[in-house]
Amino acid sequence: MGTVGKALDLLDLFTRVEPQLGLSQIARASGLNKATCHRLLTELESRGLLEQVGPAREYRLGPAVLRLSALREAAVPTREAAMPLLRRLAEATGETAHLSHIVAGRLQTLAFAYASLGGVKVMMEDADFLPFDATASGAAVLAFHADPEPLIAAARDVEALRDRIAVCRGKGWAETVSTFEKDVHGLAVPLFDAAGHATGALAIAAAAPRMTPELHKTIAQELMRAGAEITGLWGGQLPDAIARLWHP
Amino acid sequence: MGTVGKALDLLDLFTRVEPQLGLSQIARASGLNKATCHRLLTELESRGLLEQVGPAREYRLGPAVLRLSALREAAVPTREAAMPLLRRLAEATGETAHLSHIVAGRLQTLAFAYASLGGVKVMMEDADFLPFDATASGAAVLAFHADPEPLIAAARDVEALRDRIAVCRGKGWAETVSTFEKDVHGLAVPLFDAAGHATGALAIAAAAPRMTPELHKTIAQELMRAGAEITGLWGGQLPDAIARLWHP
DNA sequence: ACCATCGGTTCATTATTTGAACCAAACGGG
DNA sequence: CCCGTTTGGTTCAAATAATGAACCGATGGT
Structure with missing residues (x-):
């Protein structure tokens, strides 16, 4: 360096x-x-x-x-392009939706959207880094990342992370309950680049006490749908394994 | 370097x-x-x-x-804070309003707003640099800048620039007619930092054929009002000379 | 009056940057 | 099909720029 x-x-x-x-x-x-x-x-x-x-x-x-940011968004409207879908996702699930992105080996929050109505909401901050080992987003990206090992090895709770990654590889989405923040139930799907490698994640942070099997199912379905759309918007390609899981 | x-x-x-x-x-x-x-x-x-x-x-x-941009706006909401005023200015005048800023010796477009109704409008691009010698904004900033000489000397049309600066020092606003773009009538006021030095400009780019003495007067008044407000929002201080010109 | 800290500068020592020459791989005519 | 030209990228001795202990003046608290 x-x-x-x-x-x-x-x-x-x-x-x-x-x-x-x-x-x-x-x-x-x-x-x-x-x-x-x-x-x-x-x-x-x-x-x-x-x-x-x-x-x-x-x-x-x-x-x-x-200026750099405006120029970047003009060239590659990562954030702007995904915002409408992110808002729709928040509305459809009634929970907080957020989008993150691997940048230089760290998972960066790109954007988020709150559901317009409802009582308790999970609040978020922009421009933060998410820990790979305590968020559903982290597990989701790493499950399909081009070179996940160094990032996994650097995590604090490697075992739990590997478990969550394995689940995500099997189901197409990742899950955490009260790991990053108490009473927050996280569900996330990976987002893919043109080579079919995960470079980002789309997630819902739901208030844990409100979670029901039905809501869980709704969230997972909406996430997979929106995940496929955003991947498409970004010029990405779903790998076969994911395409089978998401469009059965 | x-x-x-x-x-x-x-x-x-x-x-x-x-x-x-x-x-x-x-x-x-x-x-x-x-x-x-x-x-x-x-x-x-x-x-x-x-x-x-x-x-x-x-x-x-x-x-x-x-991320850097989001962090900057969180710390110093330069753009967000000024946007409502910028939009109101565009509405009040019926013309295109824009905000610029000296960054590392260049005048950078920060934001702009179009009037919601009306026919012909002057269009703008974000994240561009404005030439000091062909824009009302350029003259306005330099007229009250802490160290204008090097920037003036570097301009292409130094004479015209000096003239416009002199006018701005006397009236509190700067003006250009069809210099940067044909049929665009520009009016601008400087914006000040805490030390009372100009570091930015607020401007209206009007369709030249539409300009009348009444509209001209409206624009100048609205600019001075909004200029004082934005300067305040940014924690700036109007120098005495400007305070006298703007609040007679 | 004192000591600690602040932002900033100096300059001999040292480590990093530099760039001509060099790959291998695409590409585009003839 | 080959040859000339371009591409992105690498190498390594020579030149240059980065480094950091010690220093300065100013400020603030005790």
């Missing part, structure tokens, strides 16, 4: 919880020398990826990322 | 017109050696800022930019 990688890694230090960081803070968190950090930060700032604000001269994500 | 800067400059080669580029193409466009390019691109890809697709292994902007 070269200098560029180190600089880009600094961007990951900025989170929703800590959106602004000082120089010393960044140096400590990254393990880099303060002078090195300063040079990298200055360079990121000169291109607008970061900006420096206030009398404390703290750094935060800059306006250039907005 | 170090290695990181060179890598980040590569991101600018991806445009709406050419969203996917091959290695040789990028090397030629950037002037860097092919091997150097390849290393930088690989490093950008490893962090998800770029991705490589298809049998031709072309590069395009990657999904990580979506």
Whole structure:
């Protein structure tokens, strides 16, 4: 990993919880020398990826990322294209739907949609990373990923993850109950790229107490239907094993 | 400019017109050696800022930019906060409204809104750069910018730009007629940061044939009102000179 | 008045970046 | 069918840029 990688890694230090960081803070968190950090930060700032604000001269994500994002969506409307389907899925199931995506070895939340009516809902945050070993989405992607082993091995609870992956390979969808968050029942299906490898997941996070066999069946069916559609929208291809499970 | 800067400059080669580029193409466009390019691109890809697709292994902007953008908007809702005002401005004037922003020495389109009814409208593209010397927005920002000289000097038509800047300093808004695009009448006001320096612009692009003295007056008034509001939303401060011009 | 921390800078040492030359694989005429 | 040209990608000695301990002035709390 070269200098560029180190600089880009600094961007990951900025989170929703800590959106602004000082120089010393960044140096400590990254393990880099303060002078090195300063040079990298200055360079990121000169291109607008970061900006420096206030009398404390703290750094935060800059306006250039907005442009890159708009450009990406114009070229590959990953999010925009899937949003209508995601909303419909939330409505059809009455629960919270969300979409995630493997980026650089991590599972990134892309978008989510709440059902318009109903009482208790599972709330979500955008731009977060999901743990592979505690989410149905994680198991779903890895079950059909091109190279899952390193990601599985890196998980905290490898055994439970392998179990869930095996279930997903057999049924076409993955499931978790109260692992990531208490009282949340998760169901997920993988999404595929043009080569037929899973690169994302579509999931429903339902309030566990509300789950019934009928609702479970509805959710699984809707997920498979929407999963096939989004895969198609993204120019992906369902592998034979999945096509058989989803369209029996 | 170090290695990181060179890598980040590569991101600018991806445009709406050419969203996917091959290695040789990028090397030629950037002037860097092919091997150097390849290393930088690989490093950008490893962090998800770029991705490589298809049998031709072309590069395009990657999904990580979506996360950064979501994080930025969560921390500093520049775009979201201004959108309602932008839409209201478009409605109130019946013309196309847009918002831009200085990022790393260039004027970047942040957002725009069309009036809901009416015939001819000026169309816009997101994530583009506006020339300082051919847009009302450019003159408006530079008229109250902290360090305008280098940006003015770099413009193609320096004289016309200086004239427009002088007008803007006197009136509080800038104007262009059919400079950027034919039959487009532009009016713009600067937007200010906490230090009272202009960092952005709010503008109306009107269909020139439709312009009347009354409409002109409406647009100028609405711009100044909305400009003050957005500046406030962004935590900015109107300089005295502008406060006097806008709230007589 | 003191100590700790902050953001930022300096400069000799060191490690990384650089790029001409080199693959193998496609592609497009003649 | 072959030859010239392009593609994406790799190699490695030479050149250059990154590194980090020590330093500075300013700020803030005790």
